[in-house]
Amino acid sequence: MLGEEERADTPDATRFLDDPRSTHFWTPAHGLADALAPLAGLPDGERAWDTFLLFAPGQSWGDEPPEPVLVHHVGKSLPDEQRLHGPTLRQEIQAMLAANGPGG
Numbered sequence: 001m002l003g004e005e006e007r008a009d010t011p012d013a014t015r016f017l018d019d020p021r022s023t024h025f026w027t028p029a030h031g032l033a034d035a036l037a038p039l040a041g042l043p044d045g046e047r048a049w050d051t052f053l054l055f056a057p058g059q060s061w062g063d064e065p066p067e068p069v070l071v072h073h074v075g076k077s078l079p080d081e082q083r084l085h086g087p088t089l090r091q092e093i094q095a096m097l098a099a100n101g102p103g104g
Contacts, residue, residue, distance in 0.1 A: 021057070021097075040071045041078060050074035052084060054093065057100045069096070 014024040033047035053068040072084045
């Protein structure tokens with residue numbers, strides 16, 4: 001998002017969340033960040049980068065992404081209680097996975 005990232009940077013950027021049930025996206029443009037912004041509750045013109053959206057297990061993506069069950073952010077126009085806090089995000093993910101049993 002700062003103009004210096006390249007596709008080759010993605011392994012380092014995603015290594016902390018390497019669960020096979022997670023999906024990471026990298027695009028050279030802002031299309032995905034723009035498309036996810038309304039789902040995250042961001043105002044018009046604000047992109048969903050440095051924004052973490054969690055979707056319920058088993059949800060399918062069609063022409064439009066499903067509604068996220070959780071949104072965390074870094075420095076966005078969203079409530080402070082949604083501000084990224086790693087331990088809290090980890091607890092929420094673990095609780096979601098545990099509720100859905102093995103294999104998520």
